[in-house]
Amino acid sequence: MELALVIQKFILVxxxxxxxxxxxxxxxxxxxxxxAFLQDRVGPNRAGPGGILQPLADGIKxxxxxxxxxxxxxxxxxxxxxxxxxxxxxxxSAVIPWSTPLTIGSKTIPLQVTDINVGILYIFGVVSLGVYxxxxxxWASNNKYSLMxxxxxxxxxxxxxxxxxxxxxxxxxxxxxxxxxxxxxxQSGFWAHGWFTWNAFQQPLGFLIFLVCAFAETNRTPFxxxxxxxxxxxxxxxxxxxxxxxxxxxxxxxxxxxxxxxxASLYFGGYNFPFMHHLGLDANWLSILGIVAMLxxxxxxxxxxxxxxxxxxxxxxxQLMDLGWKVLIPLSIVNIVLTGIxxxxxxxxxx
Amino acid sequence: MGISLFYLVAFLSIFFSLLVIFSxxxxxxxxxxxxxxxxxxxxxxxxxxxFLAVVNFIVYMGAIMVLFLFVLMLLNLNxxxxxxxxxxxxxxxxIAGMCLLVTLAGSVKALHTSNPVLLHHPNLGLVxxxxxxxFSEFLLPFEISxxxxxxxxxxxxxxxxxxxxxxEA
Numbered sequence: 374m375e376l377a378l379v380i381q382k383f384i385l386v387x388x389x390x391x392x393x394x395x396x397x398x399x400x401x402x403x404x405x406x407x408x409a410f411l412q413d414r415v416g417p418n419r420a421g422p423g424g425i426l427q428p429l430a431d432g433i434k435x436x437x438x439x440x441x442x443x444x445x446x447x448x449x450x451x452x453x454x455x456x457x458x459x460x461x462x463x464x465x466s467a468v469i470p471w472s473t474p475l476t477i478g479s480k481t482i483p484l485q486v487t488d489i490n491v492g493i494l495y496i497f498g499v500v501s502l503g504v505y506x507x508x509x510x511x512w513a514s515n516n517k518y519s520l521m522x523x524x525x526x527x528x529x530x531x532x533x534x535x536x537x538x539x540x541x542x543x544x545x546x547x548x549x550x551x552x553x554x555x556x557x558x559x560q561s562g563f564w565a566h567g568w569f570t571w572n573a574f575q576q577p578l579g580f581l582i583f584l585v586c587a588f589a590e591t592n593r594t595p596f597x598x599x600x601x602x603x604x605x606x607x608x609x610x611x612x613x614x615x616x617x618x619x620x621x622x623x624x625x626x627x628x629x630x631x632x633x634x635x636x637a638s639l640y641f642g643g644y645n646f647p648f649m650h651h652l653g654l655d656a657n658w659l660s661i662l663g664i665v666a667m668l669x670x671x672x673x674x675x676x677x678x679x680x681x682x683x684x685x686x687x688x689x690x691x692q693l694m695d696l697g698w699k700v701l702i703p704l705s706i707v708n709i710v711l712t713g714i715x716x717x718x719x720x721x722x723x724x
Numbered sequence: 725m726g727i728s729l730f731y732l733v734a735f736l737s738i739f740f741s742l743l744v745i746f747s748x749x750x751x752x753x754x755x756x757x758x759x760x761x762x763x764x765x766x767x768x769x770x771x772x773x774x775f776l777a778v779v780n781f782i783v784y785m786g787a788i789m790v791l792f793l794f795v796l797m798l799l800n801l802n803x804x805x806x807x808x809x810x811x812x813x814x815x816x817x818x819i820a821g822m823c824l825l826v827t828l829a830g831s832v833k834a835l836h837t838s839n840p841v842l843l844h845h846p847n848l849g850l851v852x853x854x855x856x857x858x859f860s861e862f863l864l865p866f867e868i869s870x871x872x873x874x875x876x877x878x879x880x881x882x883x884x885x886x887x888x889x890x891x892e893a
Contacts, residue, residue, distance in 0.1 A: 494778040501786025512797050527794050
């Protein structure tokens with residue numbers, strides 16, 4: 374591995390890291406603005422024009438608050454919990470292809486940190502690791518409400534991971550690859566062979582199941598049972614204060630950003646946009662427009678997360694489990710069977 | 725570079741698996757076990773078995789160990805509530821452990837690396853090659869085990885389902 378490649382990847386990692394932190398920061402602002410819009414209020418409007426400096430003010434507040442570690446807690450694990458939460462949130466974006474490679478001089482620079490051939494499974498691994506941050510933090514707090522929240526988070530994540538995995542299997546059957554780069558490349562353009570190329574139009578049921586599971590995996594309303602404040606005070610982060618609490622809240626927004634990006638690239642064509650091959654632009658411009666398209670799709674999904682949060686009320690815990698095990702898992706198995714039948718029929722009659 | 729990395733990771737595996745046994749708190753034990761599994765994942769990556777590495781990561785670290793941790797947190801084990809084991813049980817455990825040690829030592833002694841498969845097929849662990857082998861040579865066992873897993877999952881849902889016909893006691 375030569376030095377140039379290392380530097381190139383290093384810069385890419387830093388940029389993606391900075392962008393995801395920035396997006397997460399402004400998601401907190403956007404969430405309040407969206408909430409205000411949906412409830413016919415004004416929202417934050419004091420810090421800067423339109424409240425644009427609000428996230429900075431929040432950040433300063435979080436950093437300067439008193440840091441409290443409960444006496445009966447396990448100190449090491451108490452600190453390890455939020456660190457793990459934010460770590461797992463940040464490493465998920467490594468396999469997402471942000472656009473087609475840029476060509477500068479004779480060098481091509483892929484806008485993806487790494488293209489491992491099991492990219493989707495890597496994301497699953499990171500998602501399943503994410504629950505440890507909550508579980509360890511909740512247990513180390515030595516508080517009943519925290520423990521309840523942590524246990525709810527663990528069982529919710531495990532239950533919805535199954536449905537999520539099964540919905541992905543149907544997608545993999547039609548794409549035939551585990552690499553995110555290949556999956557996005559297959560969705561090139563918007564319309565080909567008399568049908569949409571984007572996977573959402575080939576796997577509508579699979580996409581719906583994946584979307585619901587993504588809401589559950591990021592602990593967003595209507596599935597925010599782990600931090601359900603009417604029953605559990607603050608859930609797993611009841612005992613947390615200062616920036617450690619900030620890390621937990623921030624991790625949720627980064628998770629939202631990463632899962633929006635994953636949904637955009639798996640089901641909505643990633644960096645591909647309609648008529649991209651008819652504009653007559655050269656590859657570099659297409660690449661830059663691709664980044665814009667990718668980010669727009671991602672922002673749309675982040676908006677969807679917020680939209681649903683202020684529209685749908687929270688589920689009851691048994692309803693959550695019923696939905697996961699008795700509705701989503703059978704539906705995704707049906708989806709696999711239907712996809713199998715469709716692929717067979719297409720192979721036999723439409724070749 | 726490769727072999728020194730292997731020795732480092734192997735040392736870490738053994739170190740953390742020893743900590744699993746020697747730590748007093750069961751929750752700490754499970755956390756050390758998770759780290760041990762993580763070092764196994766690194767071993768698989770060193771062997772270029774990406775698929776196996778990721779599956780080990782998801783299944784063992786992500787699912788099974790979460791359940792372990794889950795159960796231990798609910799049980800809330802500590803020394804006061806732990807009943808003292810009878811002497812006979814302790815003795816049996818020691819003898820059984822010694823037997824396992826002797827067997828392991830014997831089999832390690834009989835080991836020899838005459839035919840390292842990986843040297844002939846360095847890309848054996850990539851998902852494409854693995855899939856080709858599974859769907860050609862081992863198709864029947866693969867399908868049967870997948871049906872078995874599916875049955876187990878459906879069975880779990882069915883067991884958890886409340887019996888509607890019987891009135892609640």
